[in-house]
Amino acid sequence: MVLPSEPEFEQARNELATSIAPFLAKHPEYETAFEIVQIPERILQFRVVWEDDQGRPHVNRGYRVQFNSTLGPYKGGLRLHPSVNLSILKFLGFEQIFKNALTGINMGGAKGGSDFDPKGKSDNEIRRFCVAFMSELSRHIGADTDVPAGDIGTGGREIGFLFGAYKKLRNEWVGVLTGKGPTWGGSYTRPEATGYGLIYYCQEMIPHLNPGHASGGISFSNPETKVLISGSGNVAQFAALKVIELGARVMSLSDSKGALIACDEKGFTKEDIEKIAALKLKQGVLDQVVRDGLEWHAGKRPWTLVAQADIALP
Numbered sequence: 001m002v003l004p005s006e007p008e009f010e011q012a013r014n015e016l017a018t019s020i021a022p023f024l025a026k027h028p029e030y031e032t033a034f035e036i037v038q039i040p041e042r043i044l045q046f047r048v049v050w051e052d053d054q055g056r057p058h059v060n061r062g063y064r065v066q067f068n069s070t071l072g073p074y075k076g077g078l079r080l081h082p083s084v085n086l087s088i089l090k091f092l093g094f095e096q097i098f099k100n101a102l103t104g105i106n107m108g109g110a111k112g113g114s115d116f117d118p119k120g121k122s123d124n125e126i127r128r129f130c131v132a133f134m135s136e137l138s139r140h141i142g143a144d145t146d147v148p149a150g151d152i153g154t155g156g157r158e159i160g161f162l163f164g165a166y167k168k169l170r171n172e173w174v175g176v177l178t179g180k181g182p183t184w185g186g187s188y189t190r191p192e193a194t195g196y197g198l199i200y201y202c203q204e205m206i207p208h209l210n211p212g213h214a215s216g217g218i219s220f221s222n223p224e225t226k227v228l229i230s231g232s233g234n235v236a237q238f239a240a241l242k243v244i245e246l247g248a249r250v251m252s253l254s255d256s257k258g259a260l261i262a263c264d265e266k267g268f269t270k271e272d273i274e275k276i277a278a279l280k281l282k283q284g285v286l287d288q289v290v291r292d293g294l295e296w297h298a299g300k301r302p303w304t305l306v307a308q309a310d311i312a313l314p
Contacts (some may be wrong), residue, residue: 009087047220078148149178182204221248223247225249227310229243260289260290
């Protein structure tokens with residue numbers, strides 16, 4: 001049987017296969033389990049029809065890849081971005097299985113979303129899309145079945161629209177979506193968790209990779225340490241804030257239109273990150289926060305724009 005090409009998923013699967021090859025060589029009894037886990041338990045694909053503010057209909061593709069529920073309900077984000085396709089969601093859902101397993105919490109792995117682009121859309125257009133998307137997705141999720149979360153393009157606003165639609169369709173208030181506001185069922189520090197967690201992880205990793213850490217080498221507490229960060233969404237914002245809080249210097253952020261580079265010695269400030277957070281709530285571009293000491297590079301990524309850096313966080 002000839003399967004369709006899915007380059008993103010195939011790369012993720014092959015990389016994991018390479019990583020665990022020594023383990024499988026010692027324990028061949030797990031080879032069949034690895035073959036089984038590569039195939040999703042269920043793939044949902046559906047059309048999403050919504051109206052813009054002029055009353056014109058539009059259609060997008062909606063997906064939910066329910067990959068594995070061995071350890072618990074499916075768990076994984078909903079991505080709203082024009083690049084979304086089945087290969088990308090299978091890649092993300094596949095990796096989500098193992099990420100969730102490492103938490104020690106009873107969660108399976110899943111991923112979903114749509115090729116809908118929230119950028120340039122009004123609040124009402126995004127709300128209509130979310131209601132249309134949830135009208136189908138609500139049939140397949142639930143607190144003990146599948147608990148989606150936010151992801152690229154799906155922030156607090158979109159989670160609010162999706163949760164409101166689910167509650168109306170199912171007539172129940174349950175923990176079916178994570179990423180809700182703290183006053184309506186969400187968790188405190190949820191917005192900070194991923195960005196802070198990235199830095200905490202790196203803090204633990206650096207001493208193993210950099211023996212000089214203990215004597216003042218590369219570390220987040222060293223004001224001479226320069227950190228490159230790509231992205232400017234929720235994860236990047238809180239990662240940057242934690243780096244600044246610990247004492248190191250953030251030298252870059254980016255978005256789909258280009259990279260914003262710190263060309264002075266102090267790097268980004270807490271105030272810069274707060275302005276960027278407010279800008280991104282309105283789907284703004286980083287070139288709108290340029291100041292003395294911050295240079296905008298249209299169409300560029302951060303990695304080749306800074307002569308020297310100590311830590312890169314893609």
